[in-house]
Amino acid sequence: MTTQDIIKPENLVYAKPSIMNDNTMHYCPGCSHGVVHKLVAEVIEEMGIVDKTIGISPVGCAVFAYNYIDIDWQEAAHGRAPAMATAIKRLLPDHCVFTYQGDGDLAAIGTAETIHACNRGENIAIIFINNAIYGMTGGQMAPTTLEGMKTSTCPYGRDVTLNGYHLPIGNLVAQLEGTRYVTRQSVHTAAAVRKAKAAIKKAFENTLAPEKKGASFVEIVSTCNSGWKMSPKDANDWMVENMFKAYPIGDLKNI
Amino acid sequence: MAKIKGAVEVNTNRCKGCELCVVACPAKVLGMSKQVNAKGYNYACMVNPDACIGCASCGIVCPDGCISVYKVKIEN
Numbered sequence: 559m560t561t562q563d564i565i566k567p568e569n570l571v572y573a574k575p576s577i578m579n580d581n582t583m584h585y586c587p588g589c590s591h592g593v594v595h596k597l598v599a600e601v602i603e604e605m606g607i608v609d610k611t612i613g614i615s616p617v618g619c620a621v622f623a624y625n626y627i628d629i630d631w632q633e634a635a636h637g638r639a640p641a642m643a644t645a646i647k648r649l650l651p652d653h654c655v656f657t658y659q660g661d662g663d664l665a666a667i668g669t670a671e672t673i674h675a676c677n678r679g680e681n682i683a684i685i686f687i688n689n690a691i692y693g694m695t696g697g698q699m700a701p702t703t704l705e706g707m708k709t710s711t712c713p714y715g716r717d718v719t720l721n722g723y724h725l726p727i728g729n730l731v732a733q734l735e736g737t738r739y740v741t742r743q744s745v746h747t748a749a750a751v752r753k754a755k756a757a758i759k760k761a762f763e764n765t766l767a768p769e770k771k772g773a774s775f776v777e778i779v780s781t782c783n784s785g786w787k788m789s790p791k792d793a794n795d796w797m798v799e800n801m802f803k804a805y806p807i808g809d810l811k812n813i
Numbered sequence: 814m815a816k817i818k819g820a821v822e823v824n825t826n827r828c829k830g831c832e833l834c835v836v837a838c839p840a841k842v843l844g845m846s847k848q849v850n851a852k853g854y855n856y857a858c859m860v861n862p863d864a865c866i867g868c869a870s871c872g873i874v875c876p877d878g879c880i881s882v883y884k885v886k887i888e889n
């Protein structure tokens with residue numbers, strides 16, 4: 559049997575989700591953002607909620623997320639996505655409303671919005687891409703940057719005496735009464751991607767279950783191979799070795 | 814016993830040559846082309862097509878949604 563005999567529509571077992579359109583994504587080759595976009599699109603498509611899902615895109619590399627997944631979107635000012643999601647979800651309570659945010663957006667300029675939206679128990683999903691760096695603006699240190707990790711603004715490594723410690727904001731929001739599901743996942747292997755997809759699905763389902771209130775927070779420990787100045791493969795290996803120690807994978811809360 | 818055979822199709826225009834699919838494939842089916850696409854990237858291709866088991870690991874990890882995976886069961 560030749561390759562041509564196998565490549566037929568009836569034998570198709572995997573393809574890009576159809577609501578992920580054909581626009582070329584602007585992300586660097588190998589960037590985790592692309593994988594997570596694909597998962598968000600797959601989950602929305604499989605749940606049959608294309609017409610009742612609203613995404614809030616951030617400021618950061620994912621600023622153009624709305625160009626790639628064909629659902630309704632609203633762009634937020636830097637860090638304000640959870641506040642905007644709060645308003646939209648309260649006005650349209652039967653919709654699945656989610657934010658998609660980087661660590662600079664969610665855990666630096668938007669720390670207050672993140673914590674208060676979670677603490678108010680808003681019925682929203684937060685997809686958090688933690689690559690420990692400001693990717694978009696050229697790889698500056700973020701609150702999430704690891705101790706000793708080199709960035710363009712700490713070229714000798716993050717010095718705790720000067721800059722303090724990496725901020726495990728997932729653990730912080732897990733402490734709050736207002737969160738019902740907090741998990742930390744990654745997308746560096748096929749098995750990890752499958753788990754991350756299940757987590758995103760659970761978070762989206764939670765937003766549509768009004769009998770129980772609370773925010774769902776899915777952190778994806780990610781790579782920014784450009785900002786880290788590594789090949790995509792080396793960035794994944796570096797993440798497993800270093801990021802997973804500071805940000806261990808698994809559920810932090812599930813009620 | 815039934816045998817599983819797979820094949821992948823790469824959207825070579827969309828591929829950015831990150832090589833994550835090559836790393837993800839458990840059967841070492843994929844490699845990178847010598848040619849470049851319109852964006853200037855070497856793109857992924859099957860260098861060992863007979864080994865493909867249609868597991869879709871490559872497609873699942875591809876950040877740009879470039880890979881479609883096909884699978885057949887051959888009864889003998």
Ligand SMILES: Cc1ncc(C[n+]2csc(CCOP(=O)(O)OP(=O)(O)O)c2C)c(N)n1
Nearest residue numbers: 617618619636660661662663691692693694
């Ligand atoms: C009010 C405001 N302050 C600062 C900036 C500059 N800025 C743009 S993106 C960004 C950080 C992005 O980092 P992150 O959220 O981690 O996203 P990534 O690019 O890493 O995915 C900053 C500081 C801005 N656009 N607006």
Ligand code: SF4
Nearest residue numbers: 585586589619693782
């Ligand atoms: S700069 Fe980093 S986060 Fe931004 S697209 Fe490139 S790899 Fe991804």
Ligand code: SF4
Nearest residue numbers: 828829831832834875
């Ligand atoms: S993972 Fe996707 S973008 Fe990267 S080399 Fe393979 S097909 Fe190309």
Ligand SMILES: [Mg+2]
Nearest residue numbers: 660661691693
């Ligand atoms: Mg970042």
